[in-house]
Amino acid sequence: MKKIISLVLAVLLVVTCFTACGNTDKDGSTDTNTNTKTIKIGGTGPLTGGAAIYGNAAKNGAQIAVDEINALGGIKFELNYQDDVNDAEKTVTAYNTLKDWGMQIFLGSVTSKPAVATSAESNSDNIFFLTPSASATDVLGGVENPLTGSVEIDRKNNVFQMCFVDPNQGAASAQYIFDKKLGEKIAVIYKNDDVYSTGIYNSFAPKAKELGLNVVSVTTFTDDTSTDFSVQIADAKDKGADLVFLPMYYEAAAMIFTQANNAGYTPKYFGVDGMDGILTLDGFDTKLAEGVMLLTPFNADSEDESIKKFVATYKEKFGETPNQFAADAYDCIYAIYNMLKDESVDSKTSASDICDILVKKITADSFKLDGLTGESMSWDATGAVSKYPKGMIIKNGAYVGLD
Template sequence: MKKKFACLAMAMIMVLSLAACGGKEEAPSSGSESGAAAFMLGGTGPLTGGAAIYGNAAKNGAQIAVDEINAMGGIQFELKYEDDTHDPEKAVNAYNALKDWGMQISLGSVTSKPCEATAAETYADRIFALTPSASSTATTEGKDNMFQMCFMDPNQGSASAQYIADKTLGTKIAIIWKNDDVYSKGIHDTFTAKAAELGLEIVSDTTFADGNDTDFSVQLSDAQKAGADLVFLPMYYQPASLIFAQASNMGYAPKWFGVDGMDGILTMEGFDAALAEGVMLLTPFNADSDDEATKAFVAEYQKRFNEIPNQFAADGYDCVYAYKQALEAAGATPDMSAEELCGLMIEQFTSMTFNGLTGDGMTWDASGAVSKSPKGMVIENGAYVGLD
């Protein structure tokens, strides 16, 4: 019995010591120097779990922007991100926790489905939200105070088809997509619709899902048999990396075309970058760009987090700067209520033009969708190079 109690005591001590760690970790971010004179900016994202790459990137990007802006003087922000583990239920819980914290303006959620759930809450509570990366149409549909920093999924699909048709990159097109993923499906559906309109021939259309996303031989041989010379991959980079490797083993070398989820493939651990040679993708952000602002951001991000920022980080960064611009233009002060700010922000976002890392001259329409032009990139010698 003594032993058992010793075990219990040990476990207690572990919990307490962890609690101490958690407390220390928290201190610098919450105890910001500005106090009550700051705008309370909150967002939810997957900081743990399978989609944590995206949540942490957006959070880190936003944090850099907040620190830069606070250092400038003028408008002050206090940023808090809560974990939603890419689950709508947890996202609503996280959102409510942020509300208790005193959030005035929201960064929505990082991923699409959770953002759909929190968007319904921000709409009901009249808190303005600008999501860095939740790209589904349903996120903004029917909500006047929900805006997006990223392209909407459908826009990516039709832009890709347009791009392929304009540059005559391929005549026979194969698509491999993930049929239990909103992102993949959204792009696939608009791509096929636009392709039909533009007279592109789709010769193979195959799917995979969670759980059978390691072997792509069936999909690839279907594409090969149909004689596809371009394969469109609307998916994130993990499955794409396997597709490249398996296609290379089969001796199948079509042109590859990806979307913004492909961004990050070059920094993926254990992936032979040579396999991605010649892959084309549409993405709003290029970490290797010569642009001054991008360079400074990439350097700062590397210094702090020891990795190359992806598009999500840039979106998070842009969101905070867009807020800064809008708040300044509206003459908003931190003592305004969330509802007052919501009205002002809707007015500003539908009328302003914003230049950021992910595009120049961005504008928003009343539906909340952003209009900016995607950049075509191609991977050459292990680096992204602008296509044009």
């Protein structure tokens, strides 16, 4: 009996301990002030699990913007991020939880697959959806499948993206490699169970063909095989590729750099925006990333005043260098702020009314946003953002502009 009692007590202790943690965390991050001018903004992202780095970055970036705006006076925001574990099923529950909380504007989901689900949900509820980083075309809807030319998912009129849409990145990368004559023989390694990676590859491949790039090796990996790249690296090496295109997130890329280096293979590498963040990865030897080129909208080492300020605040608050996800989320909040600051909306305005206002404003020709991830960014009815990627190269452990 004693054992049981002590067990129950131990469990209780653990639970109360974490209750305390949870509560302080909550109090620290959200504004409990119930001002009538306070607009409730919700978002879902992977705050726990394998993709947590992206969800937390977006959450933190958005929080910085919210804190800055609340300090300005006038319209105030309250931010609530719910965990979706990067799962299309859990994200709907997270979205419904936010709806019960009284969310008026939705920052969307951080990752692509959950965003496909939540964008459909928010479309039927008519809640404004502006995702920082979900780049798949299925999120927006209304985009033609390049293989068939038909639209498989209808355009969701309330949905907008802050990041580049996948096909643009793939085609832009092919164009960039061609224009700058970066490689004679090109190898591609991509993750074929991932929407982001396949989306980029599927638009890279036709463009590369059209431009006459010499792609000598195309190999794939999946979530389960993302720790051993010896086969892919050997294939690229044997075919004599001098440039390896890596449309993937940086954890896998870091593995490839390390393993290729061990195998004595040192080609040039070209990445996309998911590569951003590789320099801050724990335990990664940044020397291996030397000379890696990537297309990204955000550069944490930029001399730009607003970026410097953002990076400093982020470092001070969260103890790490922000990546592109954080910057995108920061820009999302400011986009919403710029659209709403002159409107007479308050905590009682319905989500649907706010959505109508925001959709009208964001697609207007006059609306331009200067943010961390681009200058004079604008949106049209397709929901995709129009901004230019910056070509970056890693030199001495820092990003340097390529041009």
